Amino acid sequence: MTVQVVVTGTDTGIGKTVFAAGLAGLLDGFYWKPVQSGLDEETDSEVVARLSDLPSGRVLPEGYRLKRPLSPHRSAELDGVAIEAAKLSLPELPGPLIIEGAGGLMVPLNRQTRFIDVFQKWQLPVVLCARTALGTINHTLLSLEALRTRSIPLLGIAFIGEEMADTQRTIAEMGKVRVLGRLPRLDPLTPEALCAAMRAAFSAADFMEIPQ
Template identity: 70%
Template sequence: MSRYFVVTGTDTGIGKTVFSAALAGALDGYYWKPVQSGLDEETDSETVRRLSGLSAERIFPEAWRLQTPVSPHLSAEIDGVAIDPDALRLPETDGPLVVEGAGGLLVPLTRQGTYIDVFARWGQPVILCARTGLGTINHTLLSVEALRQRRIPIVGIAFIGEERSDTQTIIAEMSGVPVLGRLPVLDVLTPESLRRAFTDHFDLSLLQEGVAA
């Protein structure tokens, strides 16, 4: 099994932080959110800490914590700081590390570079989170194409939302990317309900079967 799993999404607000919490907990691993935009509400690291069951020591601190909940490049400018994408280096761990990006692949970190540029430099396997609602076919296939153009290995797609069998099937058929499972909408979101849903809908052995070309 890979030591690193980079979790990204087809869009913002689709549930990849909740998925990251479930994955990091199931792997008994570590979690890192390199750049956090927006500090007024619970941060993604705090959400993962609350839902994953991991100890605080398993949650790496963000490299940049930015006040305004907008794209990182703009949030950094508002805060009067400069993000240096080249300074983002994967932490060394003694177990699996789940790294969560912000929004989609082409979210800018600076006015010259995006998250996918950092992912390409890392060269680590990516899990693409995709919602199951209207528009996801286009967004997901475009994201897969962008990853392949940069030769970034793809572990698979994790769907989030209500069951949409045809949507999920056509994305798998047209992309050729394995479907890892689907995380349903949980009426009550607790560490226990999330752990149970992940166990019921995902097979960790799929993470050991290589990545899609």
């Protein structure tokens, strides 16, 4: 069976897209962002295409492209678009697929549906990206609880940022969750640096497992 992994985060702007780019490269797979809000600056798909060094065609077209950098539900309303979660069907591909959500789990797609509702329907293994900075313990433990309440398969946590040993240990112990690795902030952020950092911090085999 082809591996399909959802990459989500505890919040917006934590480095989830950079991690998704690195993971797509690590697994030599495909990348898909179902809903993109904000088109004036570089989109997440464009970031992944630039950083992952994947062959042409491995970054799939978004299901919805919305103009304003707002929550998808509001951006869609302002664009006169109705996001239909049922139409976000999973593509069939010949290799691993990395699917990136928008922001955190509770981000609304429309006035009735949140991303976590779609993830629950898909029942795909989830990687939860969490920053290491102050505030992450609360956000991460809440996100873990939300995933487990809905019986969504969880591969583990991917930390992003500088090492905060006690914070990471606290989340692992109190959240009873596996830590997959930690991606440091990279400067400069280049495809080569991201590839090297991912290979140093993560094992591709960990993302090929099916959570019990």
